[in-house]
Amino acid sequence: MVDKRTEQIKELLPVYFIMGSTNCNGRDPVRVLEEAIAGGITLFQFREKGESALTGKEKVRLAERLKKICQENHIPFIVNDDLDLAIELDAHGIHVGQDDLEADIVREKFSNKILGVSAHTIEEAEQAIKDGADYLGLGPIYPTNSKDDAREVAGTGIIECFRNHGITIPIVGIGGITPANAEEVIQASADGVAVISAIASSSDVKETAKSFLRATSK
Numbered sequence: 001m002v003d004k005r006t007e008q009i010k011e012l013l014p015v016y017f018i019m020g021s022t023n024c025n026g027r028d029p030v031r032v033l034e035e036a037i038a039g040g041i042t043l044f045q046f047r048e049k050g051e052s053a054l055t056g057k058e059k060v061r062l063a064e065r066l067k068k069i070c071q072e073n074h075i076p077f078i079v080n081d082d083l084d085l086a087i088e089l090d091a092h093g094i095h096v097g098q099d100d101l102e103a104d105i106v107r108e109k110f111s112n113k114i115l116g117v118s119a120h121t122i123e124e125a126e127q128a129i130k131d132g133a134d135y136l137g138l139g140p141i142y143p144t145n146s147k148d149d150a151r152e153v154a155g156t157g158i159i160e161c162f163r164n165h166g167i168t169i170p171i172v173g174i175g176g177i178t179p180a181n182a183e184e185v186i187q188a189s190a191d192g193v194a195v196i197s198a199i200a201s202s203s204d205v206k207e208t209a210k211s212f213l214r215a216t217s218k
């Protein structure tokens with residue numbers, strides 16, 4: 001059964017850029033996002049985490065500026081974890097981890113928006129699907145320095161395992177993904193790659209985003 005919404009979500013997933021002020025090597029996150037969009041990212045997630053992350057009004061102000069850029073470029077703006085911020089900004093969607101708000105509560109409070117859920121096991125995936133997730137974030141696929149509490153490195157095998165188990169929901173791989181290994185993540189039957197540092201800290205953000213687009217176009 002070809003579900004229209006699933007197809008729409010799949011079209012957003014190929015190059016899913018995730019970033020906050022702490023990922024930009026001291027550069028202006030606004031400039032970094034503009035360059036990433038110029039390079040062809042297909043989806044954006046605002047993820048403001050880590051010890052030097054912005055909080056309160058500063059976090060909201062940056063989120064508003066980044067959302068505006070996404071809107072001007074017809075890129076959906078997703079918020080990580082922070083449901084209040086997602087609602088305050090009327091974001092296009094939210095991404096929650098297993099240790100964040102329960103996906104079913106989010107789905108209820110933030111209905112008809114894009115709901116992404118991190119999953120590491122088949123059980124977590126099946127629960128997320130029951131809770132109405134639109135896509136799953138699977139990883140870390142490779143070693144990563146961008147998430148201090150990342151689970152053990154899974155490799156692309158986790159994606160194949162989920163597919164062999166009959167999990168058909170849209171999936172992005174995340175964790176240590178670069179233009180060099182992005183293709184094998186797609187070959188493992190992910191619908192896209194979610195990337196923080198390879199794009200956000202690149203010396204040429206636009207070119208790097210472009211190379212991900214080439215690597216993920218089927």
Ligand SMILES: Cc1ncsc1CCOP(=O)(O)O
Pocket residue numbers: 139140141143144145146147150174175176177194195196197198
């Ligand atoms: C948020 C998250 N979840 C699993 S790994 C990760 C960090 C990915 O960052 P990078 O693309 O820099 O490895």
Ligand SMILES: C=C1C=NC(C)=NC1=N
Pocket residue numbers: 016018045047080095097116117118136137138172174194
């Ligand atoms: C932890 C995460 C996993 N996957 C995605 C897409 N975003 C996240 N913040």
Ligand SMILES: [Mg+2]
Pocket residue numbers: 081096097098100
């Ligand atoms: Mg989280």
